[in-house]
Amino acid sequence: MIELDSKQEQEILHEAELFATREIRPYARQIQEQQSIPRSLIRAMAERGYLAASIPHEYGGMGLGPKAYGLLTEVFGKALPAVRSLLTVHTSLVSETLVRFGSPDQKSSWLPKLVRGEWIGAFGLTEPEVGSDAKNVKTTWREEEDCYVLNGKKKWITFGDVADVFIIVASQEGRSTAFWVERQFDGVQTQAIEGVMVGGETGIAEIDLHEVRVPKSHLIGRMHEGFEYIVSGALDQGRYSIAWAGLAIAQEALDSMVTYSRKRKQFDQKLSHFQLIRGMIGDAVTKVHAARALCLRAAELREAKDPQAVMETTIAKYFTSKIAVEVANDALQVHGANGISSEYPVSRLYKEAKILEIIEGSSQMQQEMISHYGLKTYYKRGGGL
Numbered sequence: 552m553i554e555l556d557s558k559q560e561q562e563i564l565h566e567a568e569l570f571a572t573r574e575i576r577p578y579a580r581q582i583q584e585q586q587s588i589p590r591s592l593i594r595a596m597a598e599r600g601y602l603a604a605s606i607p608h609e610y611g612g613m614g615l616g617p618k619a620y621g622l623l624t625e626v627f628g629k630a631l632p633a634v635r636s637l638l639t640v641h642t643s644l645v646s647e648t649l650v651r652f653g654s655p656d657q658k659s660s661w662l663p664k665l666v667r668g669e670w671i672g673a674f675g676l677t678e679p680e681v682g683s684d685a686k687n688v689k690t691t692w693r694e695e696e697d698c699y700v701l702n703g704k705k706k707w708i709t710f711g712d713v714a715d716v717f718i719i720v721a722s723q724e725g726r727s728t729a730f731w732v733e734r735q736f737d738g739v740q741t742q743a744i745e746g747v748m749v750g751g752e753t754g755i756a757e758i759d760l761h762e763v764r765v766p767k768s769h770l771i772g773r774m775h776e777g778f779e780y781i782v783s784g785a786l787d788q789g790r791y792s793i794a795w796a797g798l799a800i801a802q803e804a805l806d807s808m809v810t811y812s813r814k815r816k817q818f819d820q821k822l823s824h825f826q827l828i829r830g831m832i833g834d835a836v837t838k839v840h841a842a843r844a845l846c847l848r849a850a851e852l853r854e855a856k857d858p859q860a861v862m863e864t865t866i867a868k869y870f871t872s873k874i875a876v877e878v879a880n881d882a883l884q885v886h887g888a889n890g891i892s893s894e895y896p897v898s899r900l901y902k903e904a905k906i907l908e909i910i911e912g913s914s915q916m917q918q919e920m921i922s923h924y925g926l927k928t929y930y931k932r933g934g935g936l
């Protein structure tokens with residue numbers, strides 16, 4: 552087990568593992584079949600502080616540092632990715648954004664409800680016509696004497712159909728601003744998106760905003776600088792969470808692959824005896840160890856508040872989501888036909904892994920950012936012959 556800085560963090564992690572083993576893993580299939588996370592489970596997680604794991608003590612959170620929070624994300628990501636999504640969205644994208652960019656009044660009014668799980672938060676950036684090109688959202692806002700008025704549509708919003716509050720990014724003359732929108736506001740309507748390959752349990756939804764009157768006190772951060780601060784900051788936090796989510800899936804897939812190969816026999820031999828199977832296992836171990844090293848490196852830099860942390864987080868997210876797909880693919884292969892059965896976890900891991908290459912900036916967007924950084928950083932002036 553990786554050592555944490557404090558004994559208290561170590562205990563929190565140990566308890567989370569017990570919680571995941573007792574309260575999540577036995578119900579994972581049921582949760583998937585019912586396509587929703589029971590409110591009782593969300594309440595139980597909130598009572599133990601997991602929904603506010605990375606939120607500072609002064610706001611009622613657990614105050615975990617980046618490394619402990621990453622490891623906690625891995626614990627839930629291994630048990631059930633839909634539950635891990637609560638940490639990614641509610642905690643990292645919404646609550647942490649409020650901690651970073653909210654005014655003192657906003658924090659004191661809203662954070663306690665998020666911390667206690669009385670409110671579930673969602674992050675509304677993507678739209679039917681705008682995904683990767685997130686600077687160009689089409690949802691609009693205008694100012695009136697006593698409020699801002701929002702109009703537009705958001706799509707693919709995790710927990711969109713169940714959330715009580717949303718951070719909504721809207722545009723005016725090409726500049727974004729972020730607003731705190733409550734479900735109860737007139738003109739807010741959500742519709743669950745049916746028939747998704749995976750993630751139905753997370754209430755993924757479209758959000759319609761029609762003449763939604765948002766109080767002036769609900770603008771987050773600075774007007775017209777929503778992309779530069781709120782979106783960039785939230786996506787960095789989200790990517791950190793997804794880096795650990797990818798590691799979780801890859802580790803879980805590796806565990807399944809090894810366990811199955813040591814039990815299943817063909818040609819009177821355990822599968823683990825065959826060199827081609829061992830090749831897949833060797834590659835998977837290497838990828839998981841490399842992914843863990845990248846996640847821990849990103850954690851270290853985040854603890855040190857090093858500006859390089861943003862790029863290392865991007866690299867970790869890109870790598871772990873990529874190898875999660877590869878390792879889950881090989882794990883399914885090692886299971887043969889059993890791999891496609893819901894009796895074994897590997898087909899679910901395979902589908903869940905794929906999502907990670909799309910969310911919080913697709914793999915191509917990460918490659919763009921990483922190559923931009925690489926072209927600047929590794930250019931040898933006067934060299935190259």
Ligand SMILES: Cc1cc2nc3c(=O)[nH]c(=O)nc-3n(C[C@H](O)[C@H](O)[C@H](O)COP(=O)(O)OP(=O)(O)OC[C@H]3O[C@@H](n4cnc5c(N)ncnc54)[C@H](O)[C@@H]3O)c2cc1C
Pocket residue numbers: 640673674675676677681682683684706707708709710750755906909910911912913914915916
């Ligand atoms: C399960 C799930 C949960 C999600 N949850 C949320 C959420 O909570 N909140 C939210 O706001 N959004 C959410 N999203 C949306 C997600 O952020 C977007 O799907 C993502 O940003 C990609 O946008 P897009 O799907 O519109 O793809 P597009 O932007 O249309 O891209 C399509 C393809 O083209 C590639 N591409 C695009 N531009 C370029 C380029 N310049 N160079 C090379 N390749 C390019 C992309 O990588 C992708 O492969 C979620 C999506 C999923 C699947």
